[in-house]
Amino acid sequence: xxxxxxxxxxxxRRALFALALLAGSLPSAAQTDxxxxxxxxxxxxxxxxVTRAAASEEPLLAPSDSTAVVKVDRMYxxxxxxxxxxxxSVTVILSKPGSVKLGSQAIFFGNPRFLGKAITIADExxxxxxxxxxxxxxxxxxxxxxxxxxxxxxxxxxxAEKIFRGTVETVRPLAGEAKGRRREPREEHDPEWQVxxxxxxxxxxxxxxxxxxxVVFAASRDILWFNSPKLHAGEAALILGQRPRESEAxxxxxxxxxxxxxERHAVLVTDPADVLPLADExxxxxxxxxxxxxx
Numbered sequence: 001x002x003x004x005x006x007x008x009x010x011x012x013r014r015a016l017f018a019l020a021l022l023a024g025s026l027p028s029a030a031q032t033d034x035x036x037x038x039x040x041x042x043x044x045x046x047x048x049x050v051t052r053a054a055a056s057e058e059p060l061l062a063p064s065d066s067t068a069v070v071k072v073d074r075m076y077x078x079x080x081x082x083x084x085x086x087x088x089s090v091t092v093i094l095s096k097p098g099s100v101k102l103g104s105q106a107i108f109f110g111n112p113r114f115l116g117k118a119i120t121i122a123d124e125x126x127x128x129x130x131x132x133x134x135x136x137x138x139x140x141x142x143x144x145x146x147x148x149x150x151x152x153x154x155x156x157x158x159x160a161e162k163i164f165r166g167t168v169e170t171v172r173p174l175a176g177e178a179k180g181r182r183r184e185p186r187e188e189h190d191p192e193w194q195v196x197x198x199x200x201x202x203x204x205x206x207x208x209x210x211x212x213x214x215v216v217f218a219a220s221r222d223i224l225w226f227n228s229p230k231l232h233a234g235e236a237a238l239i240l241g242q243r244p245r246e247s248e249a250x251x252x253x254x255x256x257x258x259x260x261x262x263e264r265h266a267v268l269v270t271d272p273a274d275v276l277p278l279a280d281e282x283x284x285x286x287x288x289x290x291x292x293x294x295x
Contacts, residue, residue, distance in 0.1 A: 035137060038125045039144025040151075042109040044078030046070070046121075047134050051089065053102045058091045058120045061113075065097040070108060074134065076141050081112060082119045091120040099126050107134060107141075154287060156273040162206035162213060162241040163288075165281060166198040168231050174216060174257045189225070191218035191251055195266065196231040198239060204285065206241075214266035215241055216252075217275075229275035238276040238284060241267025 039045060048070035056063045070092050072085045079085070092108050100106055106128045110121035129137065157163070174193035193216055200211045207213055218225040231237070244252055244261065248268060252258040260266065269275050276284065 033140060033143070035127060035140045036144035036147065038109040038127070039077070039141045040147040041111075041124050042077065042144075042148075043081055043111045044119075044121050045076040045107065045109050045141060045145075046072045046078070046085065046090070047074040047076070047105065047107050047129070047131070048072050048090070048092075049105050050100045050102055053100065056091050056120075057089060057118050058114050058116075061091065061093070061120060066094050068092050068094060068100055073105070073131070076107075076138075077145055078112075082115060085119065088118070090118060092126075093120065093122045095123045095125045100128070104128060105130065107137070150287060152271075153273045153284070156240050156242070156271055157284065157287060159242055160205065160240040160274075161243050162267050163204040163239070163284070164198075164200045164207050164213070164241075165202035165204070165238050165278060166200045166213065166236070168196045168198050168215075168233050168235045168237075169212070171196045171231060171233050173219075174260065189222050190220060191222075191225050191228070192220040193217070193252065193257060194219045194231075195260075196233075198231075201236075202281070204288070213239070213241065214260075214264045215239060216257075216261060216266050216268045218270060225270075227272050229269045229272065231269070231275065236278060238278060238281055239267075239269060240274045240276070240284075241269060242271075242274060244268050 050068050051071050052069040054063055054065055054067065055069045056067045057069055061067060068091070069089050071089050072087065075084060075086050091114075092110065093113060094100065106126045108121060108123055109125050109127070110123040112119060113122040114120040127137075171194055174195045196215045196217065198213050198215050200207050200209055200213060203209050203211070215231065217231050218228040219230060220228075244258075248270060249258065252261055261268075
């Protein structure tokens with residue numbers, strides 16, 4: 001069933017980045033190469049042939065010089081959002097009216113506008129190519145796509161106060177650290193704060209080897225916190241410890257635990273990118289050094 005309103009352009013949950021901030025977080029290659037830059041802004045990238053110009057298969061979108069129906073010859077990105085569209089027709093809202101003609105081939109860089117039996121893509125840009133040229137551009141497209149995948153992690157790296165590899169020694173509820181303050185009634189989306197004491201085994205930023213860092217996390221399985229990292233005693237992980245954001249600071253105050261966070265210099269991990277497997281350590285170091293490290 002089609003939605004009656006446009007679907008927001010894709011960004012990694014919570015955070016990944018707003019598209020307005022994305023360009024500043026990209027490697028220089030993605031910023032200076034126009035094709036890679038287009039790829040970094042696009043959730044869906046397809047090689048397609050225009051079968052109908054100034055046309056639309058979406059009932060909610062009137063045909064105009066800014067629309068075209070395209071048969072997908074190859075899908076470079078977006079199958080996880082819209083399924084594999086190879087061989088199917090999609091409607092494209094062009095970045096420039098009249099920029100493609102009947103029978104022409106191009107790589108279409110865009111984001112979903114409507115999803116249903118067929119999809120509609122709002123284009124960031126079109127790049128006219130022959131199939132052989134598209135093959136040659138594949139590495140450039142991958143650089144841009146990698147930059148897009150890395151953007152949420154880059155955002156968390158930019159704001160992390162402490163970055164380190166460590167082992168969780170103990171975990172306990174944070175409510176017990178309220179220092180005599182009466183806890184306010186539990187809210188519907190209570191994060192159920194807990195604190196893990198994590199021994200640093202490899203310091204990258206803001207701490208030293210051997211230090212024990214209090215790391216606060218949301219133990220709740222509520223829908224608001226379901227994807228928030230959960231730490232367990234004995235776990236070894238790469239930690240991107242953050243200072244509380246305003247909304248998190250409010251929740252910490254409501255439990256009476258903000259004093260503990262302040263006095264113990266605790267950090268929070270609330271975004272999926274804040275706790276990573278040890279295998280990602282070199283990737284993180286490479287991103288911190290401004291290098292592109294493949295996943």
